[in-house]
Amino acid sequence: MSDILEQTYEKYMQYVNPGLAQLMKFADFGVEMHAEGVFVYDHTGRAYLDFLGGYGTFALGHRHPKVVEAVKAQLDRMPLSSKVFFSALVANFCEALAQVLPGDLRYSFLCNSGTEAVEGALKIARKFTGKHKFIATLGGYHGKSMGSLSATGREQYRQPFYPLVPGFVHVPFGDIDAVAQEMDEDTAGIIVEPIQGEGGIFLPPDDYLPKLRELCTKRNALLIVDEVQTGLGRTGTMFAVEHWGVVPDIITLAKALGGGVVPSGAFSSTPQIWERAFGDNPLIHTSTFGGNPLACAAGIATLQVLQEENLPARAAQRGEQLISGLSAVQQQYPDVVTSVRGKGLMVGVEFALEDVAKLVIGGMTRRGVIAAYTLNNPRVIRFEPPLIVSAEQIDTAVSVFAEALEESVKGLKSLGLL
Ligand SMILES: *Cc1c(COP(=O)(O)O)cnc(C)c1O
Numbered sequence: 001m002s003d004i005l006e007q008t009y010e011k012y013m014q015y016v017n018p019g020l021a022q023l024m025k026f027a028d029f030g031v032e033m034h035a036e037g038v039f040v041y042d043h044t045g046r047a048y049l050d051f052l053g054g055y056g057t058f059a060l061g062h063r064h065p066k067v068v069e070a071v072k073a074q075l076d077r078m079p080l081s082s083k084v085f086f087s088a089l090v091a092n093f094c095e096a097l098a099q100v101l102p103g104d105l106r107y108s109f110l111c112n113s114g115t116e117a118v119e120g121a122l123k124i125a126r127k128f129t130g131k132h133k134f135i136a137t138l139g140g141y142h143g144k145s146m147g148s149l150s151a152t153g154r155e156q157y158r159q160p161f162y163p164l165v166p167g168f169v170h171v172p173f174g175d176i177d178a179v180a181q182e183m184d185e186d187t188a189g190i191i192v193e194p195i196q197g198e199g200g201i202f203l204p205p206d207d208y209l210p211k212l213r214e215l216c217t218k219r220n221a222l223l224i225v226d227e228v229q230t231g232l233g234r235t236g237t238m239f240a241v242e243h244w245g246v247v248p249d250i251i252t253l254a255k256a257l258g259g260g261v262v263p264s265g266a267f268s269s270t271p272q273i274w275e276r277a278f279g280d281n282p283l284i285h286t287s288t289f290g291g292n293p294l295a296c297a298a299g300i301a302t303l304q305v306l307q308e309e310n311l312p313a314r315a316a317q318r319g320e321q322l323i324s325g326l327s328a329v330q331q332q333y334p335d336v337v338t339s340v341r342g343k344g345l346m347v348g349v350e351f352a353l354e355d356v357a358k359l360v361i362g363g364m365t366r367r368g369v370i371a372a373y374t375l376n377n378p379r380v381i382r383f384e385p386p387l388i389v390s391a392e393q394i395d396t397a398v399s400v401f402a403e404a405l406e407e408s409v410k411g412l413k414s415l416g417l418l
Contacts, residue, residue, distance in 0.1 A: 004043045005031050027362065035062035038386050038393055040370065049369045051397050053384040056197070056229040056346070059256035060305055061386035067259035067301045074297035081292055089296035096303045097268060100238050103247030107274040108266045110291030114228035114254035115143025117265040120285055121250045122147050122165075122191070124269065124277035125222045127284070131188040132166075137173040139199030139376050142191060142226055151191050153199070154376045174204040176211045183215065189222035189249070194240035197229040200377030201341055201348025209244040222249040222273070228265070229346070232256040233306050233387050236316030236344030243343065249273060259302035260386075264295040311387040312344075318394055319344040322383060325398035329405060336409055336418070347383040349401075354378045355417070356408055363404025369397050 008031050012021035030042035038061055039047045050058060060067060074089075081087055094108045101108075109120050126132055136142070140153040149158060150165035158164060167186075171178035173196055183190075190212060196202040209225075216223040225248035230240035234256065237243055241251075250269045258264035269277070278284060289295075306312065323342055326349055330337040339350040351357045357379055364371050374380045383397065412418035 002043060028365065037061040037063075038389050047368065048365070049385070049393055049397060049400075051364075051383045051385045052370045052372045053345075053386050054255070054260065055372075056234055056255040056384050057258075058260040058386045059232055059234060059311065060259050060302060061388045062260055064259055064261070064301075064305060064388075066305050067261045067298050070297040070301040071261050071294055074293050077293075079292070079294050080289070083288070087291065087293065087296070089293050089300070090291045093291070093296040093299045096300055097266065100303060100307075101251065101268050102239055102241055104270045105247065105251060105268045106271055108268040109285065109287075110295070111254075111265040111267075111287050112263050112289050112295070113143075113265045114226075114252065115145045115148045116287065116290070117228060117252035117254050117267045118142045118148035118151065118191070118226060119145060121224050121226075121252050121267040122151070122189075123285055124267075124273065125189040125224060125250060128273045128276045129188040129220065129222060131186050131221075133184070133186045134168050134188055135179055135182050135190040136168055136170050137192055137196070137199075138170045139173055139196055139202070140170070140191075140193055140226075141196070141198035141376060142193075142228075173199065173202055174208050176208055176215070179212065180215055183219050183221060187219065187221045189224050190216060191224040191226060193226045194230050194243070195235060195343060195346060197346065197382075198375035198377070200350065200374045200380035201346060201382055203341060203343060206244065209241060209246040213246045213248075216249070224248060224250045224252070226252045228252050228254040232302070233312035233315050234344055234346050234384070236312055236319055238306070238312050240343070257299055257302065258295055259298045259305070262295045262298040264299055265290075306387075309388070315344040315387045318385075318387075318389055318391065319347065321391060321394050322347055322385075322398065325394065326383075326401060329398065329402045332402075333405060333409060337405070342383075345383070345385055345387055345389070348374065348380045349383070350380045352379075353418075356405075356412065357381050359408035359411065360401070360404045363407050364397075364400050367400045367404060369400045371397075371401075 034041050040050045097108045098106045136151040138153040142148040142151040147165050150168045153170045169182050231253045252267045254265035326340045330340050338352050371381050
């Protein structure tokens with residue numbers, strides 16, 4: 001092992017998280033040194049095509065020049081807010097968000113991460129409705145702080161922390177009848193991802209979100225759509241709900257919102273909901289760093305770039321190319337690869353066996369393409385490259401996937417494991 005890798009690994013063992021250190025060493029990852037566009041460079045100077053894209057963070061790629069420039073300029077003026085003066089950046093960022101948000105969503109609360117966006121969304125849903133129960137989905141992912149974890153639908157991450165926030169029930173994703181059954185007078189809202197990300201890239205039936213919308217309206221419950229991962233062009237439209245023509249009551253955003261340069265999150269809603277949430281006390285929900293000038297500068301530039309470079313449409317196009325490429329590979333190994341699915345550049349490949357997923361990720365990394373598991377489903381690997389990815393880079397990733405798959409299948413067969 002080289003010096004920097006050895007030292008970094010040792011410090012992870014001593015000061016960070018020994019289990020994580022061993023996991024990463026086992027997966028043979030080096031030390032990241034710098035990044036540019038679709039590429040991440042490790043300590044040996046080797047370039048990797050980033051087809052994980054920070055789980056959706058790097059929609060614009062790494063270090064998009066317009067975002068970097070806006071953030072650098074702001075760094076020299078005022079990086080953090082005094083918190084007492086008006087901030088023109090907050091005003092401009094929230095306005096820019098309102099211009100792209102679906103339907104009558106207009107107001108935004110700015111925070112720093114996805115889990116914080118979800119916490120805020122749950123709080124204002126409670127305050128607006130005066131009710132406390134939430135319906136969430138099995139396999140859904142909303143974050144790991146106490147409130148959002150209560151919505152997250154995987155026991156492995158929840159069980160050690162019981163009791164969580166009371167009032168949450170989980171129903172199968174895509175099952176409208178199960179939601180209808182659980183909904184009662186005390187239901188404040190339902191929280192759902194339009195496409196489950198960490199759950200394993202699952203798309204709902206086409207009538208699911210429209211029916212959720214209908215049901216929530218009828219029962220005076222709020223539809224909270226978590227677009228932390230799907231939002232801002234990832235699935236081929238600015239917001240994934242647009243595929244189904246649905247306008248939620250509250251939308252959460254994070255990952256791509258800081259342009260891959262500054263951490264940033266937000267939840268947005270309608271004037272009517274905002275009035276009841278913040279009307280009697282504008283300080284009922286606050287954040288010291290939320291809406292800080294660096295994050296706002298990054299966010300404004302990000303929304304500009306998404307539109308100028310037509311990134312949602314490009315994601316739709318490249319996504320079709322990626323899915324058809326991966327599907328062609330799947331047809332050669334129908335027993336090993338059970339499904340290729342996704343929308344835009346949010347694509348999952350499901351394997352019959354967890355071991356194959358592991359070997360394929362390893363094989364791809366060795367060949368210079370980064371992909372990863374979904375947190376809640378280790379049989380699914382996912383591809384979420386920057387939306388600026390080129391057609392050639394998609395082709396490269398598909399052939400690397402094919403090679404890694406062939407090698408993994410051969411290896412397992414020779415060991416009699418397949
Ligand atoms: C990643 C993610 C979160 C949590 O975001 P963090 O910034 O990691 O707290 C919440 N919801 C969804 C859908 C996500 O993909």
